Amino acid sequence: MDEFSFIEAIKQPFYRNQQIIRGIGDDAAVFREPYRDVVTAVDTFVEGVHFSRKTMEPFHVGYRILAANLSDMAAMGAEPISYLVAIVVPSSWSDNELKEVYRGLATIAKKYKVDLIGGDTVIGAQFVLTVTINGAVERGKARYRHQMQANDLIFVTGTLGDSAAGLSILLDNKRTNSVETSYLINRHRMPTPRVPFAREMARLRCVALNDISDGISSEANELAQASGLTVYLDENQIPISKALAQFPIGDQQMFKLSGGEDFELLGSIAPSEWDKLKEVAQKSATQLTQIGFVKDESERNGKVFIKSDGDYYRLLEPNGYVHRS
Numbered sequence: 001m002d003e004f005s006f007i008e009a010i011k012q013p014f015y016r017n018q019q020i021i022r023g024i025g026d027d028a029a030v031f032r033e034p035y036r037d038v039v040t041a042v043d044t045f046v047e048g049v050h051f052s053r054k055t056m057e058p059f060h061v062g063y064r065i066l067a068a069n070l071s072d073m074a075a076m077g078a079e080p081i082s083y084l085v086a087i088v089v090p091s092s093w094s095d096n097e098l099k100e101v102y103r104g105l106a107t108i109a110k111k112y113k114v115d116l117i118g119g120d121t122v123i124g125a126q127f128v129l130t131v132t133i134n135g136a137v138e139r140g141k142a143r144y145r146h147q148m149q150a151n152d153l154i155f156v157t158g159t160l161g162d163s164a165a166g167l168s169i170l171l172d173n174k175r176t177n178s179v180e181t182s183y184l185i186n187r188h189r190m191p192t193p194r195v196p197f198a199r200e201m202a203r204l205r206c207v208a209l210n211d212i213s214d215g216i217s218s219e220a221n222e223l224a225q226a227s228g229l230t231v232y233l234d235e236n237q238i239p240i241s242k243a244l245a246q247f248p249i250g251d252q253q254m255f256k257l258s259g260g261e262d263f264e265l266l267g268s269i270a271p272s273e274w275d276k277l278k279e280v281a282q283k284s285a286t287q288l289t290q291i292g293f294v295k296d297e298s299e300r301n302g303k304v305f306i307k308s309d310g311d312y313y314r315l316l317e318p319n320g321y322v323h324r325s
């Protein structure tokens with residue numbers, strides 16, 4: 001199929017969001033946002049780095065990249081609206097495989113009510129998929145990492161480590177037909193960005209948020225550094241799924257602290273707002289757990305400490321996933 005028939009094939013018949021004035025079909029898309037702040041982010045997905053033929057079908061590739069972008073919108077407290085896709089695809093990929101990538105994109109786009117408004121298609125040597133997402137947040141209400149305050153409680157949504165456990169099952173060929181195995185693989189391939197939870201939080205004051213893409217050890221350090229405060233975590237309070245609990249304890253620890261790709265939200269909130277946050281979690285059917293607290297302790301500021309058993313806190317280095325050249 002040539003580039004132009006391909007674009008015709010993936011074009012949405014209509015746009016769900018009325019802010020979109022012009023989508024696919026001109027030199028650029030146009031959207032209007034009169035009263036809110038526009039929020040934008042971009043993420044890239046590369047064969048051999050973010051997925052392989054062993055870990056994902058083309059459908060999951062599309063689903064997973066948009067999940068990561070939606071999660072960044074959630075981490076800013078924003079309502080996601082539209083996205084653009086730039087794809088470099090080797091000629092070894094069939095038309096059908098390419099369509100499957102777009103079916104994955106369209107499936108999660110429908111769930112989260114976002115519209116595909118443009119992109120770019122290029123034939124090249126290696127598969128690279130880049131998605132830019134646009135959203136909006138009530139003026140001045142974006143959730144910044146530096147908004148963490150001393151004495152805040154630290155919370156996390158969902159459970160951690162599932163995605164890394166699913167990945168390890170796929171890479172080590174340990175796939176079985178058990179419910180647990182399927183659950184973990186599904187969490188790796190089709191994560192759940194916490195957009196409803198983040199949007200339901202709109203009326204709460206002073207929340208800092210970060211989404212967990214590299215591993216909580218990294219994102220907790222980002223919060224500590226951005227706010228110039230000290231984060232204390234209790235490892236035993238970090239929620240894990242029943243499926244992950246079946247792994248050896250060493251793997252559980254590694255997956256939940258530095259596995260990454262869970263796309264859960266890590267955040268902080270004043271203790272006085274905790275009950276309201278519990279209501280938010282209930283309304284959005286999202287699991288919510290307190291896993292630590294924040295202190296202002298001059299020489300320890302910018303760092304994260306974690307305790308496993310007893311009262312002893314050790315330094316938690318940012319040892320999540322890092323791209324290196």
Ligand SMILES: Nc1ncnc2c1ncn2[C@@H]1O[C@H](COP(=O)(O)OP(=O)(O)OP(=O)(O)O)[C@@H](O)[C@H]1O
Pocket residue numbers: 043068072213214
């Ligand atoms: N190549 C780049 N050029 C310009 N800005 C960049 C580049 N790479 C990252 N950034 C910016 O740096 C900041 C941190 O990016 P990072 O990718 O670590 O955040 P993230 O998207 O939340 O995490 P992740 O990509 O691991 O999910 C963001 O503001 C991002 O836009």
Ligand SMILES: Cc1ncc(C[n+]2csc(CCOP(=O)(O)O)c2C)c(N)n1
Pocket residue numbers: 043044048049050051052055068167213214259260261321
């Ligand atoms: C085949 C294969 N090997 C390794 C991994 C693990 N992995 C890749 S990127 C990343 C962090 C998030 O990326 P980014 O920071 O770019 O959003 C992680 C944990 C994988 N998913 N697939």
Ligand SMILES: [Mg+2]
Pocket residue numbers: 042043
């Ligand atoms: Mg990024």
Ligand SMILES: [Mg+2]
Pocket residue numbers: 071072075210211213
């Ligand atoms: Mg992020």
Ligand SMILES: [Mg+2]
Pocket residue numbers: 213214321
């Ligand atoms: Mg990263």
